[in-house]
Amino acid sequence: MAIAIGAKLARRDARGDQLRRAAESIVIPLLALLAAMILFGIFVGVQRVNPLTLYALMYRGAFGTWFSWQNTLTRAAPLILTALCTALPAQLGMVIIGGEGAFVMGGLAATAAALALPDAAPLVVQLAMAGAGLAAGGLWIAFVGALRHYRGVNETISSLLLVYIAIALLNQLVEGPMRDPASLNKPSTHAIGTANMIGSIPGSEIHWGLAFGVIAALLAYVLVYRTSFGFAARIVGGNLRAAQAVGLAVGRLVLSLCFLGGAAAGLAGMIEIAAVQGRANANLAAGYGTTGILVAFLARHNPLAIIPVAILLGGIGASGGLIQRRLGLPDASVLVLEGIIFLMVLASDTLYGRFALFTPRER
Amino acid sequence: MAAPASAMAALGWWGLPLAVIAGAVRVSTPFLFVSLGECLTERSGRINLGLEGTLVMGAMSGYGVSYLTGSPWLGVLAAGIVGSLFGALHAAFCSLPRVNDIAIGIALMLFGVGLAFYIGKPLIEPQAPILPSIELAWWSRVPQLREALRINVLFLIGIVLAPFLLWALKHTRWGLILRTAGESADAALALGYSVNLIRLAATMAGGVLAGIGGSFLSLYYPGNWNERLSSGQGITAVALVIFARWDPMLCFWASILFGGAGALGPALQSLGFSEGYYLFNAAPYILTLLIMIITCSRRRTLIGAPAELSITR
Numbered sequence: 029m030a031i032a033i034g035a036k037l038a039r040r041d042a043r044g045d046q047l048r049r050a051a052e053s054i055v056i057p058l059l060a061l062l063a064a065m066i067l068f069g070i071f072v073g074v075q076r077v078n079p080l081t082l083y084a085l086m087y088r089g090a091f092g093t094w095f096s097w098q099n100t101l102t103r104a105a106p107l108i109l110t111a112l113c114t115a116l117p118a119q120l121g122m123v124i125i126g127g128e129g130a131f132v133m134g135g136l137a138a139t140a141a142a143l144a145l146p147d148a149a150p151l152v153v154q155l156a157m158a159g160a161g162l163a164a165g166g167l168w169i170a171f172v173g174a175l176r177h178y179r180g181v182n183e184t185i186s187s188l189l190l191v192y193i194a195i196a197l198l199n200q201l202v203e204g205p206m207r208d209p210a211s212l213n214k215p216s217t218h219a220i221g222t223a224n225m226i227g228s229i230p231g232s233e234i235h236w237g238l239a240f241g242v243i244a245a246l247l248a249y250v251l252v253y254r255t256s257f258g259f260a261a262r263i264v265g266g267n268l269r270a271a272q273a274v275g276l277a278v279g280r281l282v283l284s285l286c287f288l289g290g291a292a293a294g295l296a297g298m299i300e301i302a303a304v305q306g307r308a309n310a311n312l313a314a315g316y317g318t319t320g321i322l323v324a325f326l327a328r329h330n331p332l333a334i335i336p337v338a339i340l341l342g343g344i345g346a347s348g349g350l351i352q353r354r355l356g357l358p359d360a361s362v363l364v365l366e367g368i369i370f371l372m373v374l375a376s377d378t379l380y381g382r383f384a385l386f387t388p389r390e391r
Numbered sequence: 392m393a394a395p396a397s398a399m400a401a402l403g404w405w406g407l408p409l410a411v412i413a414g415a416v417r418v419s420t421p422f423l424f425v426s427l428g429e430c431l432t433e434r435s436g437r438i439n440l441g442l443e444g445t446l447v448m449g450a451m452s453g454y455g456v457s458y459l460t461g462s463p464w465l466g467v468l469a470a471g472i473v474g475s476l477f478g479a480l481h482a483a484f485c486s487l488p489r490v491n492d493i494a495i496g497i498a499l500m501l502f503g504v505g506l507a508f509y510i511g512k513p514l515i516e517p518q519a520p521i522l523p524s525i526e527l528a529w530w531s532r533v534p535q536l537r538e539a540l541r542i543n544v545l546f547l548i549g550i551v552l553a554p555f556l557l558w559a560l561k562h563t564r565w566g567l568i569l570r571t572a573g574e575s576a577d578a579a580l581a582l583g584y585s586v587n588l589i590r591l592a593a594t595m596a597g598g599v600l601a602g603i604g605g606s607f608l609s610l611y612y613p614g615n616w617n618e619r620l621s622s623g624q625g626i627t628a629v630a631l632v633i634f635a636r637w638d639p640m641l642c643f644w645a646s647i648l649f650g651g652a653g654a655l656g657p658a659l660q661s662l663g664f665s666e667g668y669y670l671f672n673a674a675p676y677i678l679t680l681l682i683m684i685i686t687c688s689r690r691r692t693l694i695g696a697p698a699e700l701s702i703t704r
Contacts, residue, residue: 179684184497360508363505377489
């Protein structure tokens with residue numbers, strides 16, 4: 029009897045600890061965000077721009093109207109997917125920052141797939157594009173994982189080098205073999221055709237990419253936190269030696285999670301072609317992959333948290349145009365703000381476990 | 392800039408190795424400075440991936456100061472100071488407990504690039520005075536040779552700096568303290584030194600060099616400021632340090648090699664061979680990746696790697 033009550037109490041305590049830890053991992057990033065906003069406010073304040081006016085404008089440009097919400101959500105869609113490219117391998121303790129490369133390769137492969145099927149039905153073309161995008165992006169990052177696992181090549185550096193190589197490949201193909209001769213000022217491939225474009229979610233201007241992104245993030249969450257595969261991955265991330273000692277297939281985990289992460293970014297590239305650009309050109313490398321790194325870190329590599337964080341960062345991007353027009357701030361303001369947020373979020377790692385409120389009670 | 396295409400054509404394909412050598416000398420300077428800086432930082436046991444951002448900030452601030460004061464050397468000085476500030480920022484963040492140096496580097500890379508674009512907006516149009524160069528082949532009538540041996544002073548400083556750093560790391564008290572912090576933080580602590588302070592100094596010194604390397608881009612070659620000025624030289628240089636086994640002299644030779652690879656695309660283009668231009672421009676990245684694949688190993692830690700370095704653990 030006494031034992032049963034004790035067990036019940038212990039369970040309640042465990043739940044409390046869990047709640048406290050969850051609260052901590054929400055409150056600390058919010059504090060970091062606040063600190064970043066204060067710092068950026070000082071930065072623009074020095075240039076005689078009222079920070080309150082700025083943030084009010086940013087709110088309007090990001091979440092103020094239905095129009096700005098649509099803009100924000102359209103930008104959030106690729107960010108969710110590129111963030112997964114950093115967040116999934118991060119479960120294993122790997123720091124991959126090459127989402128931009130997988131994004132570009134995915135877009136390029138999807139375009140090639142569409143152009144190779146000129147007479148197929150739109151649904152067939154779209155499925156082929158998605159398959160090509162997933163495979164190209166996945167293999168691109170799986171290559172990084174393979175280099176890490178089999179050759180010990182640092183994955184952070186190799187994934188970034190592959191971004192530059194992917195962009196060079198894009199430029200080479202777009203200006204060479206895949207070029208539409210009619211594209212004079214901005215070398216591009218032939219258009220994939222309006223019939224093959226994936227449309228918008230009914231009643232909005234937001235393309236279906238958002239739905240794909242949300243579904244991918246949910247699937248990733250289930251994979252990481254609700255399957256034994258994800259559990260094994262988190263053991264590897266926590267302690268590689270222990271994982272090897274219990275006989276986990278580390279190589280298989282590395283390759284699969286890198287492939288899945290890259291596939292997500294590749295799908296984002298495919299969506300960018302099939303829903304926005306309609307053809308591949310230099311516009312493809314617009315920085316979604318780079319912002320995705322920040323989204324992943326801000327979400328602490330939790331796939332579920334990636335969704336709101338991507339919407340937040342999409343909103344910051346969406347408001348860039350408005351603050352540029354109204355306040356005359358350069359378009360790089362968004363980059364500066366993102367950089368400051370990134371720094372503050374990383375610095376806030378030092379706060380975990382410092383607040384008595386969030387730490388497990390002594391028993 | 393490459394010699395006129397017609398002059399190139401007169402030499403035929405012999406112009407290619409000459410143009411590659413000329414390019415190697417010219418293009419290698421930023422690689423050289425960034426890799427020497429990163430080498431110092433990594434020998435102290437910390438990796439700064441943010442040198443790409445420092446490089447771009449150095450390029451922008453050097454160009455801006457040169458434009459405002461009319462003196463490119465003041466620009467180089469400013470670039471060094473800005474670089475040291477970014478180094479200090481990196482070190483300050485990393486000295487907090489549980490903050491990861493690689494992640495901070497990524498953040499500083501994005502922050503530095505963004506800040507440089509932000510502040511540098513008005514600098515895209517005007518032309519600032521650029522750094523002078525020394526013509527070592529004044530006696531020759533072959534324009535390609537004169538071009539190849541027109542050497543910037545910063546490159547000469549780099550040539551002197553590499554063996555000096557090697558000597559300083561090996562034979563001075565400072566070098567020994569720095570290496571101790573890199574090999575075993577506990578040992579440095581036992582000797583009564585603050586590991587964070589040593590790493591702060593090493594990261595700041597690395598930042599100075601990376602900033603100067605950036606000023607070379609904007610103040611000599613290509614000699615202007617725009618948002619496409621640096622495309623990964625900073626990160627390539629970080630990879631190059633691994634390839635060079637944390638040895639300043641090997642950093643020098645590796646920089647020359649990478650400079651040559653980077654010069655291949657423009658050199659071929661000036662010969663009228665424009666097929667695959669973009670791929671040749673990606674040669675330094677492909678080369679870096681290949682070298683990392685060949686020289687890294689899964690089983691043993693790399694020879695010469697500082698034991699405290701998170702990238703090799």
